[in-house]
Amino acid sequence: MTSEGGFRLPWRRSRPAAAIEHLPPAVQRHIVSLKLGPDTARRTREAVARHLPDAGVALNSAFADAVLLVTSELVTNVLRHAAHSPVIDVGLTRSAGQLVVSVADAEPRLPDLTADGMGAGLRMVTEVAADYDGDLSAEPAVDHDGKVVLVRLRMPS
Secondary structure, X not given: OEOOOOOEOHHHHOOOHHHHHOOOOOXXXXXXXXXXXXXXXHHHHHHHHHHOHHHOOOOOOHHXXXXXXXXXXXXXXXXXXXXXXXXXXXXXXXXXXXXXXXXXXXXXXXXXXOOOOOOHHHHHHHHHHHHOOOEEEEEXXXXXXXXXXXXXXXXXX
């Protein structure tokens, strides 16, 4: 098989067309870093809203509202429980029909994600995630001493 310029495409030679057509879509990732302050939740919502169309989320949709609500609640938790963090990294990652909202901070203590340990905000996040066949988790950060809280949501069709 050749390209328009006549060059051979050796990587396609051994793969049937059906295999190429069924490759998983590429991962799309958008990360915003923000300094903590009194208007962090608002600025985060605005930044995430700007990236929603790039992640395949229609603005003014129920799913966009859910993503922004989840984002606000996660950032509010950082402001309450990790206020010494100088910045937060908020990410939107889309892959394989799923959107993952992540919030990383410099507080290494993981939140208690048991039914008895969660506050009202994380309980609401868990309910929103469940509405979209998703979940809530937290893990230590890989590249610093903090943590990352992740909310996985299935993208509506």
